[in-house]
Amino acid sequence: MKPHRLPLFFIISVGLLIAFGLGTFYAASLAEKYTLGHYGSFRSYFTKTLFLLGVSVAAGLVLQFLNHRLLRVLTLPIYAVQTVLLVLVLLVGQGMYGSRRWIPITSSFGLQPSELHKLAIILIVAFVLTLPQERFTTSVKVLLTALAVAPSVLLVAKEPDLGSSMVLLGVSVLMLVHFRLTNRQLLVLGLVLLVAAGGIWLNLKPYQRTRIETFLNPQADPLGDGYNVIQSIVATGSGGLWGRGIKGSTQAPLSFVPVQYADFVFSLVGELFGFAGSAVLVLLFIMLLWSTFLVFRTLKNEFARLIVIGIASMWFIQAAVNMGMTIGLSPVTGIPLPFISYGGSSLLTHVLAASMVVVLYRTREELRF
Numbered sequence: 001m002k003p004h005r006l007p008l009f010f011i012i013s014v015g016l017l018i019a020f021g022l023g024t025f026y027a028a029s030l031a032e033k034y035t036l037g038h039y040g041s042f043r044s045y046f047t048k049t050l051f052l053l054g055v056s057v058a059a060g061l062v063l064q065f066l067n068h069r070l071l072r073v074l075t076l077p078i079y080a081v082q083t084v085l086l087v088l089v090l091l092v093g094q095g096m097y098g099s100r101r102w103i104p105i106t107s108s109f110g111l112q113p114s115e116l117h118k119l120a121i122i123l124i125v126a127f128v129l130t131l132p133q134e135r136f137t138t139s140v141k142v143l144l145t146a147l148a149v150a151p152s153v154l155l156v157a158k159e160p161d162l163g164s165s166m167v168l169l170g171v172s173v174l175m176l177v178h179f180r181l182t183n184r185q186l187l188v189l190g191l192v193l194l195v196a197a198g199g200i201w202l203n204l205k206p207y208q209r210t211r212i213e214t215f216l217n218p219q220a221d222p223l224g225d226g227y228n229v230i231q232s233i234v235a236t237g238s239g240g241l242w243g244r245g246i247k248g249s250t251q252a253p254l255s256f257v258p259v260q261y262a263d264f265v266f267s268l269v270g271e272l273f274g275f276a277g278s279a280v281l282v283l284l285f286i287m288l289l290w291s292t293f294l295v296f297r298t299l300k301n302e303f304a305r306l307i308v309i310g311i312a313s314m315w316f317i318q319a320a321v322n323m324g325m326t327i328g329l330s331p332v333t334g335i336p337l338p339f340i341s342y343g344g345s346s347l348l349t350h351v352l353a354a355s356m357v358v359v360l361y362r363t364r365e366e367l368r369f
Contacts, residue, residue: 007358010291014354017284017339018053024265024340025049027272028253030246035253042252045261045342048108052344059348060355064362071356072303075123079148082120085113086155099159112345114156114164115336119353121168122310124148125175130303142185145176146192163333167317169196174313175306212331228264231257232326236270236278243274261342263334266326281340285319295361304360311353314338 025046032040085103093100094110102110128144136144149172156165176189218226235251238244249271251257260268270278292312299305315338322337324330336346 007295007361010288010295010354010357010361013284013288013291014339014351017288020281020284021265021340022046022049022053024269024272025261025342027246028249028261028268031249031272032253034247035250040253042261048344049342049347052347053351055344056348056351060351063352063355063359066359071123071307071359072127075127079120079124082113082117083152083155085111086117086152089113090155090158093159099161101159101161109344112343114159114161115343115345115349116352117152117156118164118167118171118314118349119356121149121152121172122175122307122314122353125172126303126306126310129175129179129306138179138181138185141179142176142181142189145172161334163321163335166333167314167321167335170317171310171313175310178306178309218328228258228332229325229328232260232264232267233328235260235264235267236327239270239272239274239277241275243270243272243277245272262336263322263332263341264326265337265341266323269340270326282323285315285338289316292357295357299360299364301364304364308357308360311357314353315350 025042028042029039029046032038032042089100089103092103094102094104101114102112104110125145125148128148129141131141131144149168153165153168156168173189173193177186181189218229231251235257238251244250251271252260252268257264257267266278266281269281273280289312292308292315296305296308296312299308318335318338321330321333321335322341325332325335336343338350339347
């Protein structure tokens, strides 16, 4: 593919995913009207998403007018502000579903700092790993990365939001792997992660351990802890090859699957559009990741390359885990599906991430940090 066509290919990938998400909510709202005789919650999610999309796209366009050098200059302030927000959400945040993750903005909307913090972590890790080699050895850079990431992971886990904290950690690790660590350094990193995993397991809350145990055997408590996963699998499989459509869907209109507009949105796709629609969505994510990789290949500056690697890692981890938990292949963690799940902070985060990729591509010839 010719370099000048890459941004268009990438933008089309993002646009198709956003359109797919909007189409899913609109179809679900029509299914609700057909089954219940009136519009339900999915109509509200559809209209709110349109508004949130406008805000997100506007923010993404503003990012296009910024000088690309500001991405590095503003990294430390962005990380500092985001860390303050993570502390603030623990003090004055709004509680929902047993956790405190949102800072109220209006009666209808709130800011979820842990979502936007994913971009802050990507920026700070890229910043640290590209500090001057003559002043900072690789080992020092890895240590500084750990010192920057650890507080964020712990603060997000404190909300508690284990899913987002694991995304922060996973993205950081993949960026470190790309940094071409030696075999010895990779071994040490692996041992540290094993110890961290053990510590996380010992400090999990009872409901978090239950989620993992339910993942291993959801049928052990089909009407209790295993209910969400079982209903999600039923909804996904009920669509068959081509989906049940607007007139045949029942799981979504009758709210059999909890939080189907966010965490379990992939089951909504499966019920409405079947295996064919689910396969199209998977292909769209593959298209997104491939186009991101093509942008990555055109970049020569390591700071820019690391940012793009971090963004691609975030999209891959979230898509894989979200789809996996919907069909019982991974534990339920509350990780949204990028560009598809309902949520203003999530949509803003991923639109800004996409805009950042475009900025780095457009200014690739000027990158001389």
